Amino acid sequence: MGASLATVWTLARKDLLLELRSKDIVLAIVVFALLVIAIFTFAIELTPSRARDVGPGVLWAAVAFAGVLGLNRSFAVEAEGDTLDGLMLTPVSRELIFFGKVLGNFIFITIAQVVIFPVFEALFNISVLQVETIVIALLASLGFAAVGTAFAAVSVRVRSREIMLPLLFLPTSVPLIMAAVESTSAVVDGGSWGDFSEWLQLAIAFDVIFMIASAVLFQFVLEE
């Protein structure tokens, strides 16, 4: 168990080190998400009540769309550097490679959200920096990372992977986006844990199911 965790961390650390030097992925997610949010502030005339109504939806649509960009890079980097074969030759099980990649992507999306949330709060003038929303954000990031990593690996060899990944990723993660939007709405409207417990359960179920299913299916993705 300890050894497995160490392997997962080593694999994730490799991605984090690469990211620390290039800053490609996190920067792309942050800038794109903020752009989506900024465009919505022009597209919708933001009265305080309207901001509360549409704000959570805009926030999560922005995170989901921007997340796709980052997830795309996570395997594109491997393909471009011809390191995919190296990764496959690594003498560790495929599940651990998957969990390493998921951990890396989870950290990227979470770091991006650390920037996105305060800016969103300022622009929409609604309070999203609360314990409840942070838990929701962590659950959503984990689910995005699980599904996104699997699909990114599937679509890395497609000739137009930039088109393919969102087409696969967005419809599949609809339940998670629904859960995140509805719980955030409840929090913004002053609700407590009990008001969105069902949505939280849905998000947790989504995370658990796709973490297991993607890990099992991942061995068929990387297979030569």
Next chain:
Amino acid sequence: MPCGASQTGRLTRLGGYLKLANSHDFTMGRGRARDRLHILFTDARAEQKHAMAALPKIRLIWLGFTAALMALTLWMVFLWVPTEINQGNIQRALYFHVPVAWTAMVAIVLIAVASVAYLKTRDEKWDRLAVAGAETGVIFAALMLITGMVWAKPVWGVWWTGEAKLTTTLILFFIYVAYLMFRAYFPPGEQRRRLAAIIGLIGAIDTPIIYYGAQLWERAHPSAVVGPYSNNDSSVDGPVGLTLLVATIAFSVLFVYVASERYRLRKQEDEVMALRRAISLQALRVATTSDSTESISSAPAGGA
């Protein structure tokens, strides 16, 4: 498995011819090599003709059965079943909507089962079955969405609402469209079959989660259905139930027919591809060897 065997037979025979052609390459010119290839083609064609003649009985019977059932359904829907009192003629859309919805759901199960079977056995037939199911299923799902919207506008007053079944269907429709797009973008081969099976499976795993989420969502946002009969509880029994039953059977039979035709076509596409690869490889070999024969025979002459 007579079809698979005949394909293997054809390919082995082709391999034999190619070997034969190879052994004679140094003695025959390009014209004769071309003759050999011509023989190959006519042989393949004759076999194809034979296969076509042996197969269609079952297919013809199935096609006739489908056509008869569809005719019966049309007669029942438009002439036999009485017009619904509240909704009027538009209610007849139900007799198409429910059956295509049912077959679209069957298609998802078919894709999931075929995908698992492919990943376990790596037999191409399961991949063909998944493609046939997906293509037919997407068409049927599109028909379901269209017939549902046409019915909803006059009855509910809106084209679309956040109802759980509608939301679920729409998202599933997108997932399987993406599945087909992935297959279109990816070069054919083992890798495509394997990755497509993974996508098909993830879509199937997602189905109950989407449905549960959509139900929660519907409860949080009561649908804005404002049509004249939005609260009308219509019961399904008597002639309506019988027509629905016959239509569902008819559309299921149609689904099986269309999917099996697609399966067959897919199989032939694969065979053509394999033959074409083998022949172009051989043509290349013939061309290069006869070139080298010519250059060998011409070299001393030029020297003298």
